[in-house]
Amino acid sequence: MKFYDCSVAPSPRRVRMFIAEKGLDIETVEISIRDGEQMSPEFQAINPYCTLPVLELDDGTRLTNSVAIWHYLEAAHPEPALMGRTPLEKGLITNWQWRIEKDGMEAMGEALRNTAKPMAGRALAGPHAYEQIAELGERGKLRVQRFLDGVDDIIGSKPFVVGDSFSVADIDLLVMIDFAKWLKLGLPEGAANAKRWYEAISARPSAQL
Amino acid sequence: MKFYDCSVAPSPRRVRMFIAEKGLDIETVEISIRDGEQMSPEFQAINPYCTLPVLELDDGTRLTNSVAIWHYLEAAHPEPALMGRTPLEKGLITNWQWRIEKDGMEAMGEALRNTAKPMAGRALAGPHAYEQIAELGERGKLRVQRFLDGVDDIIGSKPFVVGDSFSVADIDLLVMIDFAKWLKLGLPEGAANAKRWYEAISARPSAQL
Numbered sequence: 001m002k003f004y005d006c007s008v009a010p011s012p013r014r015v016r017m018f019i020a021e022k023g024l025d026i027e028t029v030e031i032s033i034r035d036g037e038q039m040s041p042e043f044q045a046i047n048p049y050c051t052l053p054v055l056e057l058d059d060g061t062r063l064t065n066s067v068a069i070w071h072y073l074e075a076a077h078p079e080p081a082l083m084g085r086t087p088l089e090k091g092l093i094t095n096w097q098w099r100i101e102k103d104g105m106e107a108m109g110e111a112l113r114n115t116a117k118p119m120a121g122r123a124l125a126g127p128h129a130y131e132q133i134a135e136l137g138e139r140g141k142l143r144v145q146r147f148l149d150g151v152d153d154i155i156g157s158k159p160f161v162v163g164d165s166f167s168v169a170d171i172d173l174l175v176m177i178d179f180a181k182w183l184k185l186g187l188p189e190g191a192a193n194a195k196r197w198y199e200a201i202s203a204r205p206s207a208q209l
Numbered sequence: 210m211k212f213y214d215c216s217v218a219p220s221p222r223r224v225r226m227f228i229a230e231k232g233l234d235i236e237t238v239e240i241s242i243r244d245g246e247q248m249s250p251e252f253q254a255i256n257p258y259c260t261l262p263v264l265e266l267d268d269g270t271r272l273t274n275s276v277a278i279w280h281y282l283e284a285a286h287p288e289p290a291l292m293g294r295t296p297l298e299k300g301l302i303t304n305w306q307w308r309i310e311k312d313g314m315e316a317m318g319e320a321l322r323n324t325a326k327p328m329a330g331r332a333l334a335g336p337h338a339y340e341q342i343a344e345l346g347e348r349g350k351l352r353v354q355r356f357l358d359g360v361d362d363i364i365g366s367k368p369f370v371v372g373d374s375f376s377v378a379d380i381d382l383l384v385m386i387d388f389a390k391w392l393k394l395g396l397p398e399g400a401a402n403a404k405r406w407y408e409a410i411s412a413r414p415s416a417q418l
Binding site: 049055057059061063064065067068069071072073074075076084086087088090091092094095098099102103124126128130133135136139143146 | 258266268270272273274276277278280281282283284285293295296297299300301303304307308311312333335337339342344345348352355
């Protein structure tokens, strides 16, 4: 297997943390998005969507998004389970992971890609050039802050996003909160449950990657 | 269990088809988005995100998005498998389902919600009012057509999106193509593989729902 990574982007970090939590050792290739390597003909031959991460399996199959890579690795290496064991756990973990991806990570991408100067003409990831839409950037920032304001209620008194064990929902929430610092947005003052959770998850070895 | 459905919206259809393919019989409650019932205090108490579908489990847990509902039902009722049996199948089905959701269904939502007059002030699903952004509506239409132009390559000579069996990737692709008719967009002329696939999937009993 070969893992195409990018150390500065949020989506590949979701998979780096997952691989570390599973204790797997996978050959890794760094692709520099600062140098535009994801748009090169060489990388387009690997992933026509021009995005990271990519997991290349031994039979040559390539999985080109984080959630697909998680599902493959979870099924191939079930322990420790990071996507739930029972139907209820699987349902709840997906419920929150999807929500964090949609209302948190996607809103963050909307905000950053439509406001940051180096992202001009790159308002969406992928092979096509889309111009920035200023109004969409502002809407994205508003959505990110609304999401961050709700994290305290998502966590409540629990140690993890879902139940008593670490899961992909925790990975996505951590990656989202850390990356929102680029927008100078963060958890609100007084979000005691969210901050307790954030400190505990940030201290995991996988979170250092 | 109780399934909160909406017969005219695309996301609930993803779950209706899944339930039918599994041969399950689940009590169903219709919520009328034409009458704005998803914004009512009664429904907000069921789902604060004001979206359909919702699956309410017997212990009172509520799953509030299609993908979470699929994972719960797939684990609770494994046969027939609709999300893959092997690690490779699970990875590939998720790979395509996620891609269809992102580049197809989400682009469609972007196009429709930012251009249709009845959607004024409702440019995103959920409890918050967001104004339409005309430029985003146009971008959405362009993305939908680009996605539809690529379906023939996704299908190729295969009977299904992934391998030899029907999966959630087929459900999402069918729901996306059917709903794109509201935008007067469709598969391009000459997309012979995509059209063969579309006719076969459209003929399934679950697709009549």
